[in-house]
Amino acid sequence: xxxxxxxxxxxxxxxxxxxxxxxxxxxxxxxxxxxxxxxxxxxxxxxxxxxxxxxxxxxxxxxxxxxxxxxxxxxxxxxxxxxxxxxxxxxxxxxxxxxxxxxxxxxxxxxxxxxxxxxxxxxxxxxxxxxxxxxxxxxxxxxxxxxxxxxxxxxxxxxxxxxxxxxxxxxxxxxxxxxxxxxxxxxxxxxxxxxxxxxxxxxxxxxxxxxxxxxxxxxxxxxxxxxxxxxxxxxxxxxxxxxxxxxxxxxxxxxxxxxxxxxxxxxxxxxxxxxxxxxxxxxxxxxxxxxxxxxxxxxxxxxxxxxxxxxxxxxxxxxxxxxxxxxxxxxxxxxxxxxxxxxxxxxxxxxxxxxxxxxxxxxxxxxxxxxxxxxxxxxxxxxxxxxxxxxxxxxxxxxxxxxxxxxxxxxxxxxxxxxxxxxxxxxxxxxxxxxxxxxxxxxxxxxxxxxxxxxxxxxxxxxxxxxxxxxxxxxxxxxxxxxxxxxxxxxxxxxxxxxxxxxxxxxxxxxxxxxxxxxxxxxxxxxxxxxxxxxxxxxxxxxxxxxxxxxxxxxxxxxxxxxxxxxxxxxxxxxxxxxxxxxxxxxxxxxxxxxxxxxxxxxxxxxxxxxxxxxxxxxxxxxxxxxxxxxxxxxxxxxxxxxxxxxxxxxxxxxxxxxxxxxxxxxxxxxxxxxxxxxxxxxxxxxxxxxxxxxxxxxxxxxxxxxxxxxxxxxxxxxxxxxxxxxxxxxxxxxxxxxxxxx
Numbered sequence: 001x002x003x004x005x006x007x008x009x010x011x012x013x014x015x016x017x018x019x020x021x022x023x024x025x026x027x028x029x030x031x032x033x034x035x036x037x038x039x040x041x042x043x044x045x046x047x048x049x050x051x052x053x054x055x056x057x058x059x060x061x062x063x064x065x066x067x068x069x070x071x072x073x074x075x076x077x078x079x080x081x082x083x084x085x086x087x088x089x090x091x092x093x094x095x096x097x098x099x100x101x102x103x104x105x106x107x108x109x110x111x112x113x114x115x116x117x118x119x120x121x122x123x124x125x126x127x128x129x130x131x132x133x134x135x136x137x138x139x140x141x142x143x144x145x146x147x148x149x150x151x152x153x154x155x156x157x158x159x160x161x162x163x164x165x166x167x168x169x170x171x172x173x174x175x176x177x178x179x180x181x182x183x184x185x186x187x188x189x190x191x192x193x194x195x196x197x198x199x200x201x202x203x204x205x206x207x208x209x210x211x212x213x214x215x216x217x218x219x220x221x222x223x224x225x226x227x228x229x230x231x232x233x234x235x236x237x238x239x240x241x242x243x244x245x246x247x248x249x250x251x252x253x254x255x256x257x258x259x260x261x262x263x264x265x266x267x268x269x270x271x272x273x274x275x276x277x278x279x280x281x282x283x284x285x286x287x288x289x290x291x292x293x294x295x296x297x298x299x300x301x302x303x304x305x306x307x308x309x310x311x312x313x314x315x316x317x318x319x320x321x322x323x324x325x326x327x328x329x330x331x332x333x334x335x336x337x338x339x340x341x342x343x344x345x346x347x348x349x350x351x352x353x354x355x356x357x358x359x360x361x362x363x364x365x366x367x368x369x370x371x372x373x374x375x376x377x378x379x380x381x382x383x384x385x386x387x388x389x390x391x392x393x394x395x396x397x398x399x400x401x402x403x404x405x406x407x408x409x410x411x412x413x414x415x416x417x418x419x420x421x422x423x424x425x426x427x428x429x430x431x432x433x434x435x436x437x438x439x440x441x442x443x444x445x446x447x448x449x450x451x452x453x454x455x456x457x458x459x460x461x462x463x464x465x466x467x468x469x470x471x472x473x474x475x476x477x478x479x480x481x482x483x484x485x486x487x488x489x490x491x492x493x494x495x496x497x498x499x500x501x502x503x504x505x506x507x508x509x510x511x512x513x514x515x516x517x518x519x520x521x522x523x524x525x526x527x528x529x530x531x532x533x534x535x536x537x538x539x540x541x542x543x544x545x546x547x548x549x550x551x552x553x554x555x556x557x558x559x560x561x562x563x564x565x566x567x568x569x570x571x572x573x574x575x576x577x578x579x580x581x582x583x584x585x586x587x588x589x590x591x592x593x594x595x596x597x598x599x600x601x602x603x604x605x606x607x608x609x610x611x612x613x614x615x616x617x618x619x620x621x622x623x624x625x626x627x628x629x630x631x632x633x634x635x636x637x638x639x640x641x642x643x644x645x646x647x648x649x650x651x652x653x654x655x656x657x658x659x660x661x662x663x664x665x666x667x668x669x670x671x672x673x674x675x676x677x678x679x680x681x682x683x684x685x686x687x688x689x690x691x692x693x694x695x696x697x698x699x700x701x702x703x704x705x706x707x708x709x710x711x712x713x714x715x716x717x718x719x720x721x722x723x724x725x726x727x728x729x730x731x732x733x734x735x736x737x738x739x740x741x742x743x
Contacts, residue, residue, distance in 0.1 A: 017628035018307050018640065021281055022155065022162040023289065023300035027098075031086035034101075035074045036061060044079065046072040053100060056093040061085050075101050092154065099152045105297045106150055110288075116145070116207070116220040124151045128171060128222070129284075139257050142172040142247060148284050153622075155305070156643025163289070163300055164622050167280040172247040173207050174255075178225070179240040202254050205246040208238075222246065272664045274632035278625055307624065312637035316691045317655075318509035319698060320344055322392065331509050333655065336488070336704035339390060339495060339505060346392030347501035349427040354387075356400035357413060357452075358433040362468050363402060366433050369471065370397070373431075373494075378484025390494035391503065395429075406435050410451055417459060429462045429497055437467050450725035457741055462500040464493055491704050496743040499545075499701040508543045508695045515541040516570045516577040517692070518563055519712025521585040521720070537715050538566040541692070543699035546570065547738040550719055550731050556592060560599035567603055579608045581692065583712035586613060593675050608677035612689055614713050615669055623666050624648050633664050636706075639690050645672045645681065649690055651697050651708040665708035668693070702743045718742050 034055070040046060051067045058065055061083045065071070074082060089098050106125045110117040116128035128145040138144065147168040155162045174181065185199045203225045210219045225245075232238040245251060282304075289300055317333040322342025324330055332338030354373075358366040374397075377384040388394050401416045403409040422428060432452060436445045449465070456463040466489070474486045495505040519537040538546035546569060549562035563582070570577055580600070593611075600609065622642065626634045634650040641647055648667040655661075672689055674681055696710030707714060719742050723731050 015628055016309075016626055016635070018309055018624055018634060018638070019304040019627050020162075020164075020307055020640070021166060021278075021623050021625070022153065022164045022305045023285065023303075024155065024158060024160050024162045024305055025298050025300045027089035027161060031088045032076065033084050034076060034087050034097075035079055035082035035084055037072050037079075037082045038062065038069070039081075040072050041079075044074065046074055047100065047104070048072055049097070049100075053097045055085060055087055055097055056091055057085065057088075075104065095154055102152045102298065106152075109294060109297060111219070114218050114220070116222065118222045120149055124149050126150075126168065127284075127288075128220075131170065139172065139247075141175055141255075142257075143175055143244075145171045145173065146280060147171055148281065150289075157307075157641050158305065158643075162305065163298065165281045165285060165289070166621065166623070167277050167284075172252070172257075174245040174247055174251075176244070177241045178203070178206060178243040178245060181245060182240070199251075199254055202248070202251040203245045204248050204251075207244045207246055209242045209244075210239075272631055272633070273666065274625055274664055277623075278632050304627075307640050309624075309634070309638040309640050310687060310690075311635075312639065312649075312687075312691045312694045315509060316695050317637065317698075319506045320509045321506045334653075335506060335698070335706065336491060339491060339704060340385060342389055343392045343495075343498050343503055343505045344507050345504040347427070347498060347503035349393070349501060351423075351426045352391065352393055352395040352501065353398050353423075353426050353428050354395050354431065355398045355428070356431050356433065358400065358402055359406060359409070359435055359468075360402040360404050362433055362435070365468060365472065366400065368475075369431070369433065369466070372486075372490060377490055378487045383484060384487045384490040384494075387494050387497065390491070390505070391498050391501070398428075408448065410448060410455060413452060414455060417455070422459070427462070427501055428460075429464065429501065430456055431493075432456075432463055432465045433468050433471070434465050435468050437469070447725050450722055451727075453722070453741075454726045462497065462741060464497050464500070466493060488704065492702065495701050495704065496740075499740045499743055502739055504544065505701050506699070508541075508699060510542060510695065513541045514575060514578040515581060516567060516579075517541060517581045517583065517696070517712060518566055519583040519710070519716060520559065520563075521713050521716030537712055538570070539696070539712070540570075540574075543696060543711075545740060546573075548715070548719070550723065556595050559592070560595045563596055564599040564603060567600070567605060576605075577607060579610065580605075581689065582609065582611045583693070583696070583710060584611055584613050585615065585713055585716070597675055608674060608680055610672065610674050610677070610681075610685075610689055612693060613671040614693060614710065621669060622648065624650065629654075631661070631664070633661065634667075636661075637694060639670075640667075645686065646670070647672070647686075647690060649693060651694060651706070653706050662705055668708055701740065715740075715742070 036058075037046075040048070049071050051069075054065070054071070058071070062069075062071065078084075087094055087097065103119075103123065103125055107117050107119075110125070110127050118126050118128065120126050127148045127150065129148070131144050131146045133144075133146075147170065149164075149166045149168055151164040151166070153162050153164050154160075176184075181203075182200055205222055206225045206228065208221045208223060208228065210221075211217070212219060225243075228238050228240075228243065247255070247257070285304075288294060290302055294300070318331045319333065319335060319338055321330050321332065321338045321344055324341070329344065330338065330341040332341070356366045356370060372384065373387045376386045399420075401413055403412040403416075405412060434449060434452075436449050440446050440449075453463050453465070471486075471489070474489060478484060478486050498505050517539045519539075521537075537548040540546070546566065549558070549565065567577065567580065582596075597609075624634055624638070624640050625632045631654070633652055633654050635656065636650060636652045636654050638650040639647050647670045649670055650667045652665050653661045653663065670690060670693060672681065672686055693710050696712055697707045700707045700711050700714060702718075719731070722742055
């Protein structure tokens with residue numbers, strides 16, 4: 001059994017017990033014989049291998065083999081005409097091949113026990129286990145499956161192989177077969193159905209069940225519906241009465257299933273995902289992996305992997321807010337508390353005028369809201385002082401706008417805006433009480449939500465929205481439970497308004513440096529099926545926002561040009577930056593690096609460039625948890641070295657003061673490299689770059705709650721969600737690129 005020991009990395013408090021969701025194991029001490037051939041065969045399943053999967057000693061049996069050649073292996077199964085070759089599993093040049101071998105063995109282990117096991121998009125094994133556990137919002141017409149991914153990985157920090165065990169979101173399978181589903185909708189009596197879509201077209205993946213003739217055992221496979229149709233057309237026997245739809249979001253909406261989402265505005269409603277996640281993978285580990293049968297294949301450790309952690313500096317948690325009576329800026333680590341000191345910088349405007357937009361039936365609700373905005377709300381620690389306090393400036397009220405049409409209020413609002421008198425010396429902010437949620441599934445309604453934002457922006461009016469249904473629910477709950485939860489909504493609105501008007505609610509408590517930080521993100525809008533890049537979200541090292549660019553995904557030259565423009569603007573406004581940090585949403589390709597480097601070289605820019613790849617650690621990847629904590633979430637600011645300049649950063653609100661955290665986000669995965677100064681990536685530089693990611697997650701001015709992703713990544717996503725709904729699917733040139741109107 002492998003020794004599960006910590007590397008000598010960084011001291012860790014005795015009250016912590018940090019673990020990865022992985023099980024270490026040992027490679028075989030002696031080489032394992034695999035069998036190879038240059039020829040494929042139809043009578044036996046073989047695995048084709050291309051260059052990346054060739055054994056390191058392949059020329060021993062196939063001298064002169066070319067890079068474009070394909071060979072075939074039966075792995076450890078001896079076949080006539082195949083050539084044996086001893087494979088050293090400990091040679092990391094063979095790891096891709098060894099991983100393919102282990103994946104095949106794992107798949108066979110589960111499928112031979114009539115358990116569904118399917119490859120993920122990166123070819124790891126995902127195991128589906130039928131669950132009878134009661135879940136909230138379970139749909140009676142669906143069978144539920146817990147899904148676990150088993151990833152064969154090499155832990156470069158531990159210098160040992162491991163199995164990473166992750167718990168994926170449950171899958172729903174419709175109990176009605178595809179044959180019955182199609183028959184039901186083919187028998188529909190209304191040939192002009194208002195559903196708007198052919199229900200059969202909503203099926204994507206399906207679960208197929210086949211019984212073997214030799215032993216009547218069941219074989220499961222999850223595949224695409226269209227693939228089965230194609231196979232049937234080509235002569236294969238496909239019995240669709242034993243094929244069942246896997247329910248996706250579109251099919252769920254068609255069937256009338258309630259969407260399983262969490263409330264996102266109230267941080268105290270967030271559930272602890274760690275406790276459920278760790279309990280699930282622990283049970284799975286004990287039942288299937290830490291068993292005599294499985295250990296005949298892979299002798300895994302008994303316990304999840306113990307690791308040590310680094311820690312961001314305490315100063316990285318501090319934020320700077322407004323000044324006290326003595327003119328001294330106040331600091332705090334909790335934005336919701338610190339913002340009561342007022343903003344770090346008020347908007348640079350002479351006069352702020354506010355007006356409300358509401359449906360005529362909700363006029364009284366709008367008046368109630370304005371009363372809170374003007375006079376405050378709540379008492380004690382969680383009280384709201386009033387918009388003027390969070391702006392750092394007074395404001396005046398002007399006559400608002402009411403509308404009568406819920407389905408399309410834009411013509412009314414546009415017409416009434418045209419009758420209003422706007423002073424060009426004043427700055428206007430509108431608060432729109434929308435009866436339509438931005439999360440609505442109705443794309444036409446969602447378009448209205450964003451088109452009103454566009455309409456106001458065309459008139460140089462900042463817009464803040466609040467959903468009336470949520471507002472009423474929060475207020476009713478406060479009155480019923482005698483609390484002040486709506487304070488969070490009011491504070492969130494107020495700091496967003498400050499930022500939209502050009503102010504700074506708070507900044508990072510670090511000395512100013514000549515650093516330029518640029519965030520690049522690409523995100524797909526699922527409703528419009530359009531992918532965009534929001535690029536060159538430019539900040540200095542204190543988190544002060546400079547500007548942003550926006551363009552389509554395939555505009556690589558524009559991406560490089562926008563980074564070039566950000567450097568030029570920084571150089572003109574400040575001076576030559578001392579270094580450039582790029583926060584990127586994915587691994588930067590060689591082509592992208594080359595184009596960006598050429599743009600920077602054209603500026604004669606002789607400074608180090610660091611690229612930090614940032615992505616959320618979701619269920620198909622590695623996480624870290626604190627086994628000594630009841631809630632299992634590590635302390636905020638802990639980071640774990642996974643090897644090869646890859647890290648997990650715990651970005652949350654669990655602090656040493658013992659106060660209950662506001663939410664339970666999983667760690668963020670970071671990968672750090674430099675295209676021109678790799679030799680400078682020492683431990684101090686890397687720790688500083690991790691600190692900066694942590695800091696930039698604390699200047700999200702849409703909420704008083706700390707985020708688990710930095711604004712360099714979150715802001716591009718926000719723009720990408722809005723812009724496709726604008727006229728022409730783009731942001732007009734006259735619309736601000738130097739303010740945060742999209743908050």
